[in-house]
Amino acid sequence: MRMNKKLERWLKQTLYVPGGHCPVCRRILFQKDMWVCPLCKSELKPVAGHVCHRCGRPLFKHEGETCGRCSDAQTFYYNGGYGHWLYREGVAKMVQRCKFYNEKELAYWIGEEMAKGWLLKYPSVQIDVVIPVPLHHNRFKDRGYNQSEWLCKGMLATLALPESVLNTKVLIRTKDTAHQPGKGRQARIENVRDAFRVVDSHTIQDKNILVVDDVLTTGATLRACGALLKENGAKILYSCVAAID
Numbered sequence: 001m002r003m004n005k006k007l008e009r010w011l012k013q014t015l016y017v018p019g020g021h022c023p024v025c026r027r028i029l030f031q032k033d034m035w036v037c038p039l040c041k042s043e044l045k046p047v048a049g050h051v052c053h054r055c056g057r058p059l060f061k062h063e064g065e066t067c068g069r070c071s072d073a074q075t076f077y078y079n080g081g082y083g084h085w086l087y088r089e090g091v092a093k094m095v096q097r098c099k100f101y102n103e104k105e106l107a108y109w110i111g112e113e114m115a116k117g118w119l120l121k122y123p124s125v126q127i128d129v130v131i132p133v134p135l136h137h138n139r140f141k142d143r144g145y146n147q148s149e150w151l152c153k154g155m156l157a158t159l160a161l162p163e164s165v166l167n168t169k170v171l172i173r174t175k176d177t178a179h180q181p182g183k184g185r186q187a188r189i190e191n192v193r194d195a196f197r198v199v200d201s202h203t204i205q206d207k208n209i210l211v212v213d214d215v216l217t218t219g220a221t222l223r224a225c226g227a228l229l230k231e232n233g234a235k236i237l238y239s240c241v242a243a244i245d
């Protein structure tokens, strides 16, 4: 009996992270430092080929340099953007686990993967400040963490940037726009436009800034954040998201 317990503990410690399940298919993960099972990982679709040079959205061959949503140079504020995966079922499940199931380590791993892709696309871009898209404080209180902040932490580790580069204070969300049932796309875009505020703008003056979020859909959130950061003195803006819808 005693031996069995010892053996069990040894098996748990060496073979898999206790309680670790694939966030997509829920199979047990039989290896340390593995966050998605090999099968589900192989089905994640990286964004590849011809993409919008502002936001990283995939484009058709006949489209030019930018997607329809970024083509208005007056209102798009980013010098470049990168999205790691296409937003499909597997990625959607991972994002859900990061947001609602306290799986910060999963978000950290996703951040590491994002950074690897980011480095391939922008090997020489110098980043001074990394800003996660903030949650409204009500939502932060409910959840206890911001999943995008954990994406940033994973990215910083892979980019070999110090934690001091992460700035979670300068950009805050003043409007709780997460739940907007019944609102159309245009109404949602308008609602998010004045949902953010910048405090202590001296921390972003003349800085090269990377804004990090989980999913890019309409782009309204990144656009709103970009406008504010630029108005408040940011020099260069880039975006990086885990997935593009």
Ligand SMILES: [Zn+2]
Residues within 6 Å of the ligand: 022, 023, 024, 025, 026, 027, 036, 037, 038, 039, 040, 041
């Ligand atoms: Zn799986």
Ligand SMILES: [Zn+2]
Residues within 6 Å of the ligand: 052, 053, 054, 055, 056, 057, 066, 067, 068, 069, 070, 071
């Ligand atoms: Zn675009």
